[in-house]
Amino acid sequence: MRAIDLTHATWRKSSYSNSDGGACVEVADDIPSVVPVRDSKAPARGALVFRAEAWAAFVDGVKR
Helix, strand or coil, X not given: CCCCCCCCCCXXXXXXXXXXXCXXXXXXXXXXXXXXXXXXXXXXXXXXXXXXXHHHHHHHHHHC
């Protein structure tokens, strides 16, 4: 997979995250064909990058 520049990514936390940050992940869903995911408490550690189809299948499975 090619390197992805996440410098200008727009990160969002789960709506289930509590007001003090909690133990949460952030996703950037403004990048075509991939979904980067990172730890909201340690964003400098980088992100895991998933193909959009794989992320959609994961989210669908969690919802079910």
